[in-house]
Each structure stands twice: as structure tokens, then as C-alpha cells.
Amino acid sequence: MSTRTTGTNQPDTSRKGSLAALRGLLPFLAPYRRQFVLAGIALLFAAGATLAIPAAFKQMIDHGFGAAGGGAGSQSIQHVDAVFLALFGVAAVLAVATAARFFMVSWLGERVVADVRAAVYRHVVHQSPEFFETTRSGEVLSRLTTDTTLIQTVVGTSISLALRNTLLFLGGLVMLFVTSPKLSAIILGLLVLVVLPIVLFGRRVRKLSRDSQDRIADASAMAGEILNAMPTVQAFTHEGIESGRFTQSVDGAFQTAIRRIRARATLTMLAIVLVFGAIVFVLWLGAHAVLAGTMTGGDLGQFILYASIVAGSVGALSEVMGEAQRAAGATERLLELLAARSDIQDPAQPKQLPQRLENGARVAIENVSFSYPSRLETAALAHLSLDIRAGETVALVGPSGAGKTTLFQLLLRFYDPQSGSIRLDGVDIRDLSLHTLRGAIGIVPQDTVIFSTSALENIRYGRVDASDEEVIQVSKMAAAHEFIERLPQGYGSHLGERGVRLSGGQRQRIAIARALLKNPPLLLLDEATSALDAESERLVQRALEAAMVGRTTLIIAHRLSTVQRADRIIVLDEGRVVESGTHAELVAHGGVYAKLAVLQFQAHAPVDAHLG
Structure with a gap:
């Protein structure tokens, strides 16, 4: 090729x-x-x-x-x-x-x-x-x-x-x-x-x-x-x-x-x-x-x-x-x-984010429409508008292909929308340098990336100047400290290419610790607990709740335990917002979300069941 x-x-x-x-x-x-x-x-x-x-x-x-x-x-x-x-x-x-x-x-x-x-x-x-x-x-x-x-x-x-x-x-x-x-x-x-x-x-x-x-x-x-x-x-x-x-x-x-x-x-x-x-x-x-x-x-x-x-x-x-x-x-x-020239470039005269007066970052998504370059005939997002307050925790739910991960990619400016705009603390993200924008965002992806180096350096990837004590502190928050200590060389243990020496849940907790170390005002969690067993999920969920304090959090959620604790739940389908509200409001409304919730309760596994 x-x-x-x-x-x-x-x-x-x-x-x-x-x-x-x-x-x-x-x-x-x-x-x-x-x-x-x-x-x-x-x-x-x-x-x-x-x-x-x-x-x-x-x-x-x-x-x-x-x-x-x-x-x-x-x-x-x-x-x-x-x-x-x-x-x-x-x-x-x-x-x-x-x-x-x-x-x-x-x-x-x-x-x-x-x-x-x-x-x-x-x-x-x-x-x-x-x-x-x-x-x-x-x-x-x-x-x-x-x-x-x-x-x-x-x-x-x-x-x-x-x-x-x-x-x-x-x-x-x-x-x-x-x-x-x-x-x-x-x-x-x-x-x-x-x-x-x-x-x-x-x-x-x-x-x-x-x-x-x-x-x-x-x-x-x-x-x-x-x-x-x-x-x-x-x-x-x-x-x-x-x-x-x-x-x-x-x-x-x-x-x-x-x-x-x-x-x-x-x-x-x-x-x-x-x-x-x-x-x-x-x-x-x-x-x-x-x-x-x-x-x-x-x-x-x-x-x-x-x-x-x-x-x-x-x-x-x-x-x-x-x-x-x-x-x-x-x-x-x-x-x-x-x-090869990327369509995503720093602006000629980048702006700075305003000094943050409150915890977290405000995100305003205004009439955004987007199609992937390889699939221009299919809209991944269509006229999407959202206003997320600083410090708010918002869960995005919906079936596969609804546009949840696409929204994360646009927030990180991996792509630019064909129309509409996204603002971070009132500044269009296209007016920010990529380093400034992405420096303000932490992400825990669904497909965890582990580098072929030590556990310490994998977590420190979130902030390269962090001390060993800070790495250990966030590892404890992410429920990763205990299993890392049990590794042959502890935090100095090499994790193998793509983390082959760890289980899926352990890799995900490493990724969560990495995001927490970065300490960003905006945190993106893309099914951050999807690979965890019930006990690990309980530990990580508690850590995430503590990590969400003082920052804006967007969660792609497939599990009811995460959704219930969100300040607001946004239900997406075919790139559009079809419902919005708290868990109780949406269940009472009897719409798409309520049907998904009923399916979970009927499965008698409210923690492990999936919403979409």
C-alpha cells in the first residue's frame, strides 16, 4: 500500500x-x-x-x-x-x-x-x-x-x-x-x-x-x-x-x-x-x-x-x-x-483559555454536524447541541453507533465538525493550540493503551514531571496500587508490549490512574469500568466519584451504576439527542432510557448489565 x-x-x-x-x-x-x-x-x-x-x-x-x-x-x-x-x-x-x-x-x-x-x-x-x-x-x-x-x-x-x-x-x-x-x-x-x-x-x-x-x-x-x-x-x-x-x-x-x-x-x-x-x-x-x-x-x-x-x-x-x-x-x-498534511492544525494566532474561576470546565456544543471522511454520506452527529456546566457529570448513553465516541473525538479535536462549533470555557476549540486543548482534557479510553515499560512510567505518562509519590497516590485512587505492589518488581515491573502481563481490568485501572495524574478540568471516561469485575468496579467507581469532584466529567456509560450517579443523562441515537434528564426523570418519562433500564432490572444484574 x-x-x-x-x-x-x-x-x-x-x-x-x-x-x-x-x-x-x-x-x-x-x-x-x-x-x-x-x-x-x-x-x-x-x-x-x-x-x-x-x-x-x-x-x-x-x-x-x-x-x-x-x-x-x-x-x-x-x-x-x-x-x-x-x-x-x-x-x-x-x-x-x-x-x-x-x-x-x-x-x-x-x-x-x-x-x-x-x-x-x-x-x-x-x-x-x-x-x-x-x-x-x-x-x-x-x-x-x-x-x-x-x-x-x-x-x-x-x-x-x-x-x-x-x-x-x-x-x-x-x-x-x-x-x-x-x-x-x-x-x-x-x-x-x-x-x-x-x-x-x-x-x-x-x-x-x-x-x-x-x-x-x-x-x-x-x-x-x-x-x-x-x-x-x-x-x-x-x-x-x-x-x-x-x-x-x-x-x-x-x-x-x-x-x-x-x-x-x-x-x-x-x-x-x-x-x-x-x-x-x-x-x-x-x-x-x-x-x-x-x-x-x-x-x-x-x-x-x-x-x-x-x-x-x-x-x-x-x-x-x-x-x-x-x-x-x-x-x-x-x-x-x-x-502529508493534517487537516487539524494549530491556529495562526492561538488563544489562551481564560483563568478558571470555578471547578471544572464549561463545554458548549452548538449545532454540530459531523461525518467521518471515509463515510461522508452517513452523519455520525446531526445538529447536536449540548451545554455542560462546569463541574457537572454528564453520562452519554445509547446504542452502538449513536455518536458517543465521535463526540469525544471532536472534543479532543481529532476531527473538526463540518458545521457548528465546540467551545471550552467560552473559547472555540479551533482557536486553541492542540497542546492547550488536549492538555485540559484527560481521557480513559475503552481500548486501553499500555506501553512496553514499567508500571511507574505507564502511569507517569499522564504527567511526565510527576513524582513517584504522586504516582502512588493516584494508583491508590484508581484501585491499582494493590495489584501493582504484587508485581515482581512492584512499580518498576515492566508490563510487556500492550500490557500483555496484565488482565483487562488491571490495564484499565492503570489508564484511570494515568488520567487522574494529569488532573485535567475536563475528564472523558469511555466505558472506563467496562473491563472490570464486580469487585474491581466497585473500587474504581468509588475512586472515580472522588476524581469527579472539582472537574467536569463526560461518561460514555453502559452500566447502570455509573448512570445513576450522573447529574444528567443524555440519550443519543443516530447522532441526535433523543432524551435528557436525571435517572429518575428518564425512568418516569417512560421513553428509550426507561426501556433500557427495565431490561437491566429484568436481567437481575443491575451492575453488570449493559444499556446499549
Whole structure:
């Protein structure tokens, strides 16, 4: 799956030129100009040393071996000694410059990739829920790992090799013309003819590289989804089925990778055969020139070495081009993530909440209508209006799909309504920064999230600067202290991925303690006691009653024990308010709520029965 399909706010960059996407890395490279300059200096020294070697060999052949043949033995030996001494000096310069270049470009590769990963992750965590409805987390992880590794190869290796071989190609070409303009003109004309098919074939390599990365992302996304649902997979004995699906996905990625490798191998073969074929033809002409006496042996030796440098640099550039094209595809995918723009943004000039003069926050919902982006034809809320006083406890009841959880999501501004407004203490929540708004709200979700860390840090997630004593205090309020103390390392015990070492009720009490630690003026409880047994519910209910004092509380309630204690009960159906009042008033009214209450009493389980 590609985020090219996730919405109109994400541009399709797949039609860019083969390497155009790599320009997107420039903002990440810009802060490290100094390191690039140092690497460039080392690169120039290394390339210069390499290009000096053939000239040294020419001197040795013409003035050393040639002179020896003429009888000037002592002088030629001295000249050969000087040439070899100079050659060793050139090799030393080459070694130091190459080591410096390797260190600098490797450092740049690691640094830039770390910055890219951090930037992509920082951007993704600020996306709205709409983004995660259409983008699988496994795919995002694939882009953060596999794709950034390809970029690391380009920044840390390929760019350096490309510049080095470009310098060698240009320098070698200049020296070829200095050595023999006629042969150089012929070889240059032939190179122009052979490079064209190489460039055209390279485009196919890039497309296959992008396809290969997409297939790897698909496999990663599938694996992530199944591993997160392993108890369900095993409960339905689908281990074999899921293994087969993953194997099929991996095989698909393998086949795509093989097509890419085959294309790259063909490209490399084509480059080497065409380039070296042209060079061999020109050298054949040079050999005839030496035999005819129009060229010295030293000139031919120098020409051969420079031709080898030019040919080697062209071959290396074709290899680098293949890596760069793979990285271009990876860069496009990462840039798509960075280009994703959430519809939920901080206002240009955010307002502040007024100083709270009374306990809790006042919430005013005015004629709100909302449909989820993926289901625009169905209204989740329709012309909903509510006025919740500061310090009031309001219960929301109704059947599934009535709009209860949707209202919570709008209060947290995970989505914005299509019409109407929501005000917190008289301020439209769209005029508040997301940090200010969500900082004023605590939530205990129905699906409890436990992080793979200690019990202490899981609760402290509610307020990161809280002391250990404050964490223990709210744990006692949430009836979590006793079972945490019984864990092997107490509050230091790691709870496992997604809290697998805890029961459902224990996870929920951790979440309640986390919300209480935040101590917000507005508390949202989304079936906060749904996973608790009767005894735990009694303890937590008592804790919640204490926590509700001094704050406004909205409860999505399925249990009569919670509903009865609310100041007001709102009955929702199909996104509309159909009834409102206290428990006694609604029962006396004989409407929807009364029928639900009668069903509970008839079940003879007033605590455990469900209202909707």
C-alpha cells in the first residue's frame, strides 16, 4: 500500500525525473556544509593523486626505460628512482585523502539518515486519525527503516563515489586529449553513442526499484498487523493461514527484487561491454600509431592508463546510478510521508483559555454536524447541541453507533465538525493550540493503551514531571496500587508490549490512574469500568466519584451504576439527542432510557448489565 492513495493532501511524486526526488534531501544536507567542504577537499586530493599516477608512468617509460635503451644507464636509474619515490608520495597522499573522504561521507550518511528518520517520525506523530485510517503502521515502519537505509547508502557512499568518479572521468578525459587529441576525439564520440542506451535502460531500473520497496512495505505492514493480533490469530487457529499469507507476500517482494536485480545486472553488463569495447578499439588504433612512429611508448602507456581510469569511472557511475535510482524511489516514499498534511492544525494566532474561576470546565456544543471522511454520506452527529456546566457529570448513553465516541473525538479535536462549533470555557476549540486543548482534557479510553515499560512510567505518562509519590497516590485512587505492589518488581515491573502481563481490568485501572495524574478540568471516561469485575468496579467507581469532584466529567456509560450517579443523562441515537434528564426523570418519562433500564432490572444484574 502506498500513501499516494491516502487522500488529496498527499501529492503523487512518482512522476518525477529519475533523480529529481533526491533534491528533497537538500534541506537535510544543508546544515552540514562544513563537513561537505572537508569531504570535497579530501575528494579533490584523492582524485588528483589518482590522475597523477599515469603521468608518472609516462616519465618512467620515456625517460627511464627509453633512456636505458639508449645507453645512459646511471642517469636513467636515478630518474627511475625519483619517479618511484614520487609515486610512493602520490600513493601516501591518495591513502590519507581516501581515508579522510571515507570518514567524512560515512559520518554524513549516518547523520543525515538519523535526521530524516527523526523528521519523518516527528511529522507522522502529529497526523490526525484520518491519516492512520488509511496508512498502516507497518508501512510507516518500513519507510523509517528500509527506505532510510537506502538513503544512507546514497549519502554515505554513492554521492562520494559519484563525485570521485565524475572528477576522474573529467580529469582523465582532459589528460586523454593532452596525450592524443585524435584518439580522444574518437573515444569521446563512441562514449556518447554507448551512454544513451545506458541512460534509457536506467529508467526501468528506477521503476523496478520503487516497486520492490512497495512490496517490502506491504510485507512489513502485514507482519506488523498480525503480530499485534497474535492472541486472536491463535484463538482461531489461523497460524498456518497467516504464515502462508506472509510467505506469499515475501515471495512477491522477492520476485520484484529479482526483476530489479536482473535489470541492474543487465545495465552493468551493457555499460561494461559498450564502454570497454569502444576503448579497446581506440587502443588498437594507438598501437598502430606507436608502430608507425607517430606516438611514443610512454604516450601510449599514459593513454592506456587514463583510458582505464575513464572507463572505470563510467562503469562505477553506472553502478552508482543504480543505487541512486533505488534511493530516489525510497526518497519519494519518505517525501510522501513528509508531504502529508493534517487537516487539524494549530491556529495562526492561538488563544489562551481564560483563568478558571470555578471547578471544572464549561463545554458548549452548538449545532454540530459531523461525518467521518471515509463515510461522508452517513452523519455520525446531526445538529447536536449540548451545554455542560462546569463541574457537572454528564453520562452519554445509547446504542452502538449513536455518536458517543465521535463526540469525544471532536472534543479532543481529532476531527473538526463540518458545521457548528465546540467551545471550552467560552473559547472555540479551533482557536486553541492542540497542546492547550488536549492538555485540559484527560481521557480513559475503552481500548486501553499500555506501553512496553514499567508500571511507574505507564502511569507517569499522564504527567511526565510527576513524582513517584504522586504516582502512588493516584494508583491508590484508581484501585491499582494493590495489584501493582504484587508485581515482581512492584512499580518498576515492566508490563510487556500492550500490557500483555496484565488482565483487562488491571490495564484499565492503570489508564484511570494515568488520567487522574494529569488532573485535567475536563475528564472523558469511555466505558472506563467496562473491563472490570464486580469487585474491581466497585473500587474504581468509588475512586472515580472522588476524581469527579472539582472537574467536569463526560461518561460514555453502559452500566447502570455509573448512570445513576450522573447529574444528567443524555440519550443519543443516530447522532441526535433523543432524551435528557436525571435517572429518575428518564425512568418516569417512560421513553428509550426507561426501556433500557427495565431490561437491566429484568436481567437481575443491575451492575453488570449493559444499556446499549
